[in-house]
Amino acid sequence: MKRILFSICLFVGLASVSMAQSAQYESVMTKNVTMLDDSANFNPDRLLEIGNTFERIAAAEKTQWLPFYYASYCYVMSALMQRDNDKVDDLADKAAVNIEQAEAISPKNDEINCIKSLVATSRIRVDPPTRGMKYGMESAELLAQANQINQENPRVYMLQGQSLFYTPEQFGGSKTEAKKKFQTALEKFSAFKPASAIAPHWGEAYTKGLLAQIK
Incomplete structure (x- = not known):
């Protein structure tokens, strides 16, 4: 009986430590990911x-x-x-x-x-x-x-558009094709839902900025 109780206490203790570590990880990650959302x-x-x-x-x-x-x-x-x-x-x-x-x-x-x-x-x-x-x-x-x-990741289309936008036409670049990629990226961004608060979610504002330069 004592062994069973000891095992239960040990399991509960380890679970509590794991939860505390997980909460700490989420907290510090959220703090630093939020910094990346600030253009400053x-x-x-x-x-x-x-x-x-x-x-x-x-x-x-x-x-x-x-x-x-x-x-x-x-x-x-x-x-x-x-x-x-x-x-x-x-x-x-x-x-x-x-x-x-x-x-x-x-x-x-x-x-x-x-x-x-x-x-x-x-x-x-x-x-x-x-x-x-x-x-x-x-x-x-x-x-x-x-x-x-x-195929639903908006950052893929954004980066493809960025490449077309900045590459000279003689080397395969195209503002027209870049515009299409940016428009697709924005469509994907409108439906995109990050897996969590710390999951990648950057790029929408940048895409809008590049698209505005073409327009």
Whole structure:
């Protein structure tokens, strides 16, 4: 009888600890994801700070893919916004390491493919003439794979449109085709429901901004 009671108490105790840890994880993640919803934080240095925080969360929560995902997101966005091209590859490398760790936990994930596509895109800006074809094709292939996984993900269409928008017409870009992608993305955003408060949900305002430039 004592053994049964001990087992029950142990189980309850472990469950309580697990619930507390889960609540703490949700709380700290929500706090930092909310920061990414604030445009005031979208500058290279601030994104690096938030990315470092997500890396620390990831180090403590090694079975969760979202901290690695958001760390990578912050680093690649910082890379894309850098004025100093000498810093881009290092940031892209940091983003790549984190998103690979996220993928190891959650394979065949369309959201992860979107970030991997952005990492490839960020590398182009260092030297477009020599890197454009290689990383442009890599980025497009990753988005095509993401679309196969989930055709309802608005970020896939947004990123495809972004590529068409910024690529010169002589290299396959098209504002007309970009507009179609952005319109599709906004249709998908209107129906999109994130799996949770900390699940990826970025991109709608940015899509509207790019579409407005075309109009």
